[in-house]
Amino acid sequence: MRFAKITDRVANLAANKWAVHFEGKQRRDAGEKLIFLSIGEPDLPPAPAILEVAAKKMQAGRTRYSGGNGEAPLLDALSKHYTKQTGRAIAPDQFLFLPGTQTALAVAFLSIIEPDDEVILLDPYYATYEAVISAPGGIPVSVRLDADRGFHPDVARIEHAITPRTRAILLNSPSNPTGAVFTEAEIRDISALAVKHDLWIVSDEVYATLIHGDEKFYSPFFDKALEERVIVCSSISKSHALPGFRAGWIAASAAYCEKVISVSETLLFGSPQFLQDATAYALTHEFAETREMQRLYVARAKALLKGLRGSNKVTARMPEGGMFVMVDVRKTGLSGEAFSLRLLREKNVVTMPGESFGLSAAGHLRVALSVDEAEIAEAARRIAELAAEII
Numbered sequence: 001m002r003f004a005k006i007t008d009r010v011a012n013l014a015a016n017k018w019a020v021h022f023e024g025k026q027r028r029d030a031g032e033k034l035i036f037l038s039i040g041e042p043d044l045p046p047a048p049a050i051l052e053v054a055a056k057k058m059q060a061g062r063t064r065y066s067g068g069n070g071e072a073p074l075l076d077a078l079s080k081h082y083t084k085q086t087g088r089a090i091a092p093d094q095f096l097f098l099p100g101t102q103t104a105l106a107v108a109f110l111s112i113i114e115p116d117d118e119v120i121l122l123d124p125y126y127a128t129y130e131a132v133i134s135a136p137g138g139i140p141v142s143v144r145l146d147a148d149r150g151f152h153p154d155v156a157r158i159e160h161a162i163t164p165r166t167r168a169i170l171l172n173s174p175s176n177p178t179g180a181v182f183t184e185a186e187i188r189d190i191s192a193l194a195v196k197h198d199l200w201i202v203s204d205e206v207y208a209t210l211i212h213g214d215e216k217f218y219s220p221f222f223d224k225a226l227e228e229r230v231i232v233c234s235s236i237s238k239s240h241a242l243p244g245f246r247a248g249w250i251a252a253s254a255a256y257c258e259k260v261i262s263v264s265e266t267l268l269f270g271s272p273q274f275l276q277d278a279t280a281y282a283l284t285h286e287f288a289e290t291r292e293m294q295r296l297y298v299a300r301a302k303a304l305l306k307g308l309r310g311s312n313k314v315t316a317r318m319p320e321g322g323m324f325v326m327v328d329v330r331k332t333g334l335s336g337e338a339f340s341l342r343l344l345r346e347k348n349v350v351t352m353p354g355e356s357f358g359l360s361a362a363g364h365l366r367v368a369l370s371v372d373e374a375e376i377a378e379a380a381r382r383i384a385e386l387a388a389e390i391i
């Protein structure tokens, strides 16, 4: 049978990036004990109160079809959340409720990209970005971020990559994998480029609530003047440790949502009512569990850095946000891939090679802060030990 080209465009885009993780997983499934730092899945349980709302609403019959961009209580909750976050009025008709940031990104690019349109991607980048851009026929154009500048953007380099075919810039701050939180000035400079060249800005803000230091989260969506060109994609997967709810959204202009609702309905025909109820509840309440989760990510990152401090071969910077730390292994002379593979085979620690996220992360490991402090400290000890053994 003949298949549509989309199946080839997205095939295997990510498969080889996960080789170390899959090898580790196979060994774990066979009963071996390994330290797993490869996946960005929150290990902490979500707030029980949110689960209770979901369960009660499901039992109360909130299991019917629900079309459109989302039901009124959820859209009100999103509106309040974004009005507070952005400091300007964001109306309930500025959202499309979708199954997670991933679907939001896919809908975003389906709605703005024609075949051969180019999308600027800041390298290193999250593993599925190439696929969401390529699905509608777009061409990812990567722009390097410098490890030695903490993976912050160089705006001149971004402008240099813009061509007449460029349609959008994809941002992700706080970043997976780098942990960088772009400053207001950086976002404003990139936004000015988008205005100058009439580009969309797709902003993946799934880690927006995980800011660790003195940095402040800033989004191009904060600026009313940019509203017509900004598509924010986010969810409660990381903020509330609920990735399995697949509860996410697009926040954009009302005009965008009105135009694109037909795309999301084509795919979904509405979202589960009880998950909308639970998401509305999550967005309008404070939870001790989410505050504790934020505290723990910082403590774990510090434990990792402390464990590496004695090494003269491996270093890491405190992440500004998110749930990952980049460990620089360039001084060992090994690539991130080679180091990560040896770390698995010789020290039973599973990490992601930086190369899995783009060329700029070569010679790095991405460490997920998804195990407790003691285990992170032990992983750091083994990373430093392996580095010392490499001559």
Ligand SMILES: Cc1ncc(COP(=O)(O)O)c(C=O)c1O
Pocket (backbone or CB within 6 Å): 040, 099, 100, 101, 102, 103, 126, 172, 175, 176, 204, 206, 234, 235, 236, 237, 243, 248
């Ligand atoms: C940068 C980034 N974007 C999107 C996602 C997917 O998030 P969601 O669970 O909301 O689809 C992830 C998950 O790891 C991520 O790291």
